[in-house]
Amino acid sequence: MNIKLQKSTLHQKSTIAVTGSKSESNRLLLLQALYANISIKNISNSDDATLMQKALKSSDAIKDIHHAGTAMRFLTAYYATQNGEEITLTGSSRMQERPIKILVKALRQLGANIQYTKNDGFPPLQIKGRKLRGSNVSLAANVSSQYISALLLIAPTLENGLTLTLDGKITSIPYINMTLSLLNDLGVQTNFEGNTIKVARFEATKEAKAFTVESDWSSASYFYSLIALSEIGTTTELSSYKQNSLQGDSCLAEIYQEFGVETTFSNHTITLIKKQQPSTSSIKLDLKNAPDIAQTIAVTAFGLQLSCEMIGLHTLKIKETDRLVALKTELEKLGASVDITEESLYLHEATQIHENITIATYKDHRMAMAFAPLALRVPLEIEKADVVSKSYPDFWKDLEKIGVEMK
CATH class of the missing domain: 3.65.10.10 (Enolpyruvate transferase domain)
Known part of the structure; x- marks a missing residue:
């Protein structure tokens, strides 16, 4: 099943219940x-x-x-x-x-x-x-x-x-x-x-x-990306999350401050709000403790036309696909310039994003979900989109709830 994402704008406010980690x-x-x-x-x-x-x-x-x-x-x-x-x-x-x-x-x-x-x-x-x-x-x-x-x-x-x-x-x-x-x-x-x-x-x-079980922080990453690519003032509330989480990917709250996203915790929910445009033109991260969010971060940086260097990614070579090669291939189809090594990725600052590109997913759920937020910039197609069931079966329904248009 392929899904075509229209160029979309998120609802100003939304609420999503994310499945357990x-x-x-x-x-x-x-x-x-x-x-x-x-x-x-x-x-x-x-x-x-x-x-x-x-x-x-x-x-x-x-x-x-x-x-x-x-x-x-x-x-x-x-x-x-x-x-x-x-x-x-x-x-x-x-x-x-x-x-x-x-x-x-x-x-x-x-x-x-x-x-x-x-x-x-x-x-x-x-x-x-x-x-x-x-x-x-x-x-x-x-x-x-x-x-x-x-x-x-x-x-x-x-x-x-x-x-x-x-x-x-x-x-x-x-x-x-x-x-x-x-x-x-x-x-x-x-x-x-x-x-x-x-x-x-x-x-x-x-x-x-x-x-x-606390809700999944890896799944939350796609909403961080969507909010980062949205207009200032856009918010979404996600449940059920803890401030002192056991999950390594909870570092998202800190990382996405650089993309202009603020996180507030209250009663086992997190509220994400786009506070400002990114305060930097270049992001540098060591993700050895949270490699699963590398794809999301790379796509966010590309969508915001920032450069991004990530290290500590050696385990991505043996995931559902070689995620470093897959990221480079798909980002470059969209107009990016990407350099990779065995454990790092460097995304050069982009000047344009190509429209109506079909993103291959390589039987990898995170490839499908990481690229979806680009619908806030350009129309695109996600190939074999049902692969998201591996970790987040309700992903496409939840995106529709917050304003992403698709068919």
């Missing part, structure tokens, strides 16, 4: 599978969270999680601990190109029985669950935080807990802290000092434990 939902779903006393409210309605729930509830020997990268990593760790259970974990053709060797190697150090059924280092995986007796693992510190979180989530069930040593400079610290915070809320003792994380063994009590 995909990252938080998947962590809690795994903990719920390990500890039955947990209940969860406001679970994400994303494909990723739905596929995670389906896999955990299914008794099938083959678990297919399609494009859900978080589910692939978390479930690899989970099923490795399920004594006597034997499953094959697989996914889409792209998922079978996404590396998982680092996690499998770490789980094998703990005693896991995991085999590759096609290509070494990549899904599908044959997993024979067993009691893991190891308690010490080392990983490179700059790997995807999902590998680290997968290990931390199963750590309380290990006989002697887990000591995880991270070698080098750590990236995506907020996502590690999110995992540890949820473990702490459950009652698990953890310690994160320097490059060592310790998680103690934890036996569940019968006491019920209720969690409410």
Whole structure:
């Protein structure tokens, strides 16, 4: 399904309820599978969270999680601990190109029985669950935080807990802290000092434990972009958000001040208002702790005709697509000039934006959503727009609610 976006103007005021965080939902779903006393409210309605729930509830020997990268990593760790259970974990053709060797190697150090059924280092995986007796693992510190979180989530069930040593400079610290915070809320003792994380063994009590998932900050990024590209005075209210969020992408509130957007917090909602035009012609950011918002920021900067340099983006190479290459390709179709390396992107200041360009989405939900706000500047078409269901199924409906015209 392609969607044609007309050149639009947002409603002066609007309100949107954003679905629960995909990252938080998947962590809690795994903990719920390990500890039955947990209940969860406001679970994400994303494909990723739905596929995670389906896999955990299914008794099938083959678990297919399609494009859900978080589910692939978390479930690899989970099923490795399920004594006597034997499953094959697989996914889409792209998922079978996404590396998982680092996690499998770490789980094998703990005693896991995991085999590759096609290509070494990549899904599908044959997993024979067993009691893991190891308690010490080392990983490179700059790997995807999902590998680290997968290990931390199963750590309380290990006989002697887990000591995880991270070698080098750590990236995506907020996502590690999110995992540890949820473990702490459950009652698990953890310690994160320097490059060592310790998680103690934890036996569940019968006491019920209720969690409410905060709404997704990555999803909020597209509204930040829309407000940044709007007229001064335009506002939108988003629920349900916390001022002291566990999500790394909550740095949006600070970053978008440079684009003229002010954020106010009140009663678990955030209100975004376009206060002024950008105060600078050049944006420079290190996004090692929040790489998922890089696409949104690049498109915002392009729409405002600013230059933008972003570093810390090395994990974008192994996402749903190579996001750095995809960004460069699609932005240049619109008239941008973009330079990329293995871990950075530099967008040169634009002088024009081409109209009626069709944006390819590469089976990547964030490509579709990141480019949509450009409809406030020019008409454009989003190819295979239903890919947004991976993280935000109601995205196009919500855009229509706030004034974006489409067909």
